[in-house]
Amino acid sequence: MVNNQTTYAVVDLETTGTSLDGQNRIIQFSCVLMQAGEVVNTFDTLVNPLCPVSEEVQNLTGIKQADLKQAPTFEEVAGSIYAFLQETVFVAHNIQFDYRFLNYELERVGYPSLDLPGLDTVQLAQIVYPKFISYRLEDLSRTLKLAHQPHRADSDALVTAQILIKILQKVATLPQATLKQLAFLGQSLVYETGRVFQIAARQKQSESLANEWVLVQDIVIRRPQSQTATSQGATYPQSDQEKVAFFKNKLTLRKKQGAMMDDLQTFFKQKKSREMLLQAPTGSGKTVAYLLPASFQALAGKKVVLATSTMTLAKQLGEEYQTKVAPLFDIPPQLVESKAKSHFLSLKDFWSSLKIPQNEHVRLLQMKILVWLLETQTGDLDELHLNQEPYLDSMAASDYLKNDDIFYPYDFWQRQTTRINQAQMVVTTHANLVSHAAELSSGQAVLVVDEAHHLVQAAIKSNQEVLDFDAIKILADKIAVKMQSHVSVSFYDLINQLLLSKQQFSELLRALRVIDHEIIAIRTLFMAYLMPKKHQKFGITEVRVENSKLRGLIKANIADFQRIYKAQAEFSRLNQSLKTRMLAAQNFGGLSQSHADLLQDYFHLVSQLEQAMILYQKLVLEKVEQLQNPEIFWLSFVYGQENAHLRLHFGLLSGRDYLQKQVYRHFNKVAFVGAGIFTRATKAYVLDQLDLNPGLQEQSYEEAFDYRNQAQAFLVNDGPDFTRIEESQYVEYQAQMLAQILRDTKRQTLVLFNSLNSIAQVYEKLAHMGLTKERVIYAQGVTGGPKKLAKRFRLDQDKKAVLLGTGTFFEGINLPNEQLELLIIARLPFQVPDSFINTVRYQRVQMQGKNPFSQISLPEAILRFQQGFGRLVRSEDDWGALVVLDSRVVTKGYGQQFRHALPSALLQKEFTSQKISQAVKEFFENHHSHTK
Incomplete structure (x- = not known):
């Protein structure tokens, strides 16, 4: 099937719809015949469907209803298509659609179904290009640098043929051992797709494995590269002239960036201060500014740990080091990314x-x-x-x-x-830093915390865990049923096959029964003594558990708790032994498929139970007695709900009295870097949360961008007071405002909300108004998750997509230039005040005689507001508009603090709800005219 004589018919269809319901029709058929890596013939025709084509399909394909009027019907071209495809291998990108749809249409007009071998380029691309982000045809063509006009069958067929050529070329380079495994596994692929690997394996001559690979058992992997630490004498460039010479035309010296480099270099060298905070605005080149002096610390023999808020940013940081900083050194310090074993x-x-x-x-x-x-x-x-x-x-x-x-x-x-x-330098996330500070440090290490204000949330999130008593009981019951079942394949067969003895089986079951029985006894104790009766009202109830009460409960019932610890350890030991015997039996072919399936299901349940019980170790008395003050416990239960679960939550309220002991003390120097960390309303809050003293060394730098000419803020001044109207009315207002702006201004737009619920309601209303047919609108929680939507938004071809988002879209997403031109903040980003955690935090502040709104709610919202605005202007040639639909930014006294948090040079103008859309439209028209 796969050789120089094989003729591939690479097919693509455009249709009136995707359902095989008898109503949809083909409107374009295209086929490229390919042989020996060359295009040998093509067939392309529009097809009159004899029915209306939706506006959405016309916009997507560019094929208009008028184009189809003079085209032949499918009945008229079916014979030619049928003949053209004979004695070929049918290829399509998602063959399940094109092949089935074409056969359905052929049968409809009286032709037999095609009976051709078929290849799916989606599956093939997923296999041979495993690191690609997307396998949509338009994304593949872009990644492989192939010219393509998406959603036109002729272009789609041609680019699919070109992709197939590249796929087959790469398959031919794979080692024989890998090809043999792919050939075996490929039997499960659609149609005859797997035969590509079967034939390639047969055609591959016996070969010695290339030096870049190594065979481990029967798996070929890339040979590990040995790395050794390097040390190179180098002198930090102090003056501007020295920096220019050191940069070797690979970097351009920027004044603010150079100043930050010098400040950090001085801080690292001096002994009087252990901590320093640098406030570096977006666009100041802060990453390179701290990487350079950090590299000199590494070359001086001090380990450097670089921490940022997300894995994506950690990866970007590593890439920036490799492309911008490492090339400046003859032998640069080694930088390694640190992640959890998962x-x-x-x-x-x-x-x-x-x-x-x-x-x-x-x-x-x-x-x-x-x-x-x-x-x-x-x-x-x-x-x-x-x-x-x-x-x-x-x-x-x-x-x-x-x-x-x-x-x-x-x-x-x-x-x-x-x-x-x-490694001399390690890059990691805040979460990993909080959990593994001691392991990452070497005592004299230097720590640089980028996106410093996020470190607190990482510490809080890392310490928020849940022990579900009922989930443990349910899993233990499931495992017991699996072990004692007498169906056709059971544990008793494993005993007969000597995979485990009767005694081992009994010991496993005995340990499991102890866990099963005692966890309910512990649950009863928690319910009776720590969930007061006064809280027993209908609905979800959360009750704080004082540390002293928890210690008292454990001490009074220590024997009950210890029985579970011992049973858990024994159950784990016995299962590890059973798993070892199972793997040995598999290797020697002594395990039937049915028994392998049984054990696979069993160990999957065991893994879930072990995961559920990890937190039970926190109830060891010695650990409870060593609890830090910031840690809290609370119970949650839903009264009135049948089979409700009792959950014990472990949490941290803030970074105060935690980060110094758990993180900072492991490092000789700690530098905190962030953009817009301090305003009058946020400074005290940030220092408190980061567990820092008000007198620490700090340095701020001027804004890097020309905000007066690069952006403008449009503020609504007459929006409804949502505290006095129903939520549904405010959602209606948001939807109406967005509809008007999105219709008047067709730019790549990000709309930031406070909750997924608001997004869902607004999206529904926009769809009802017809906006989803006019614009591509992605809605978090409705059309996908944040990772998928961010990718789709970035890759949008027309740069006129709309993304409705919350959470992570306020921060950490880089959308330069045309990827984001219009940012709309639908509502000021205050947190929900009545969540349990926030209630406890506010109570603590009130007990100190302070105002929770000014101490917690307001600074948190302002920081988030700043982060949201930071998505808009990302470079010196970037530009765009900010629209704030929440009129509190104008009408409330604290609104001024939000406005002061924006760059001082940013022009801010107020408009009525009726006039703001036109003002935004004129801004883009004028700016476009100016830039032309």
Whole structure:
């Protein structure tokens, strides 16, 4: 099927709709015949569907109803199409649609269905390009640098043919051992797609493995690269002239950036201050400004840890170092990214999973991973750009691998640990820093905290965990049922096969029963003594648990708690032994498929139980007695709900009295870097949350952008007071305002909301008004999650998409130039005041005689407001408009503090609700005219 004589018919259809319901028709058929990597013939025709074509399809394809009037009907071209495709291999991008739809239409007009072998370029691309972010045709063509006009069948067919050529070329370069595995797993792919690998494996001559790869068991992986720490004498460039010479025309010296470099270099060298805060506005080049002096610290023998708020930013930081700073040095310091073990593939578990039958989806993932292993040095699963995948969760690295295991020298988690220990510079996230500060530091290490104001939330989030008593009971029951079931395949068969003895089975069951019984006894104690009867009202109830009461309860019932600890340890030991015997039986072929499936299901439940019980270890008396003051506990229960779960929550209220002890004390120097951290309303709050003293050394720098000419703020001054109207009325107002602005100004637009519920309601109203047919509108929680929507928004071809978002879209997303020109803040970003955590925080502030609104709510909202605005202007040639629909920014006294938080040079103008849309429209028209 795959050779120089094979003729590929690469087909693409445009249709009136995607459903095979008898109502939809083909409006364009295109086919490219390809042989030996060359296009040998083409067939393209419009098709008159003899029915109306929706405006949405016309806009998407560019094919108008008038274009189709003179085109032949499908009945008239079906014979030509049928003949043209004979003796070919049918290829399509998502073959399940095109092949089925075409056969459906052929049958409708009296022709037999095509019976051709078929290849799907979507699955093939997913396998041979495992690191690509998207496999949509337009995204693939862009990534592979192929010319393409999306949603036109002729262009789609041609670019699919070009993609197939590239895929087949890459398949031919894969090592034979990998091809053999792909050939075996490829039997689960759609149509005959897997035969590409079968034939490639047969055609591949016996070969010695290239030096870049190594065979581990029967898996080919990229050979690990040895890294050794380097040391190079280098002198920090003090003067501007020295900096220009040092930059070697690879960097341009910027005044503010140079000043920040010098301030940090001085701070690192002097001994009197351990902490410093630098407020560097967006566009000042702060990343390079701290990376350069940090690199000199690394070369001087001090380990440097760089922490930022998200994994995406950590990756960007590493890339900026490699592209801008490392090239300045003859031998640059090594920089390694540090992540939790859950991010790394366990080679051993993956290898074992290949021996077990899997569903088609998992087989496709396994094929993708086999090719990825030929490319990756890190084994970081994030490189695959996949959303939540239960299979990958079960393939994550663990600690059970022993030193003498054949996989140990190649294990990605072990390799990362070694790299981090040897590295001179480490980049990580705030969350990982909070959890592993001691391991990341070497005592004399330097810490740079970028996006410093986010460190507090990382500390709070890392310390907010939930112990669900009822979930543990339910999982224990499920495992007991699985173990004692007498269906056709059972644990009793495993005993007969000597995989475990009767005694081991009894010990496993006994340990599980102790957990099952005692967890309910513990739950009863918590319910009776820590959930007061006065709180027993209908609905969800959250009750704070004082540390002293928790200690007292554990001390009074210590024997009950300890029985669970002992049973948990015994259950874990016995299961590890059983897993070892299972893997051994699999390797020697002594385990039937049905028994393998039984054990796979069993260990999946065991893993869930172990995860649910991790937090139970926090109830060890010694740990409870060592609790820090900021940590709190609370119980939650839903009264009136059948089978309601009792949950014990562990949390942290702030960074005060926590970050110094848990993080900062492990480092010799700590520099905090951020944009817009301090205003009059936020400074005291930020210092308190970061666990810093008001007298610490600090430095601020002037704004880097010309905001007077690059942006303008449009503020509504007569919006409704939502505190005096129903929520539905305010949603109606937001929708009406957005509809008018979006119709008048067709620019790439981000709209920031306070909640997913508001987004859903506004999106529904915009759809009802017809906006979703006029503009591409992405809505968080409605049309996808934040990661998917951010990708779609960035990749939008026309740069006229609209994204309704909250949460992460206020921060950490980089949308330069045409990727974002209009930013709309639908409502000032105050947190929900009546959540349990906020209620406790406010109570603590009130007990200190302070105002919770001014001490917590307002500064948090202002910081978030600043972060939101920071999405708009990202470079010196970037520009755009900010619209604030919440009139409190004008009408309330505290509104001035929000306005002061915006850049001082930014022009702010007030408008009525009726006039603001026209003003925004004129701004873009005038600015466009000016830039032309």
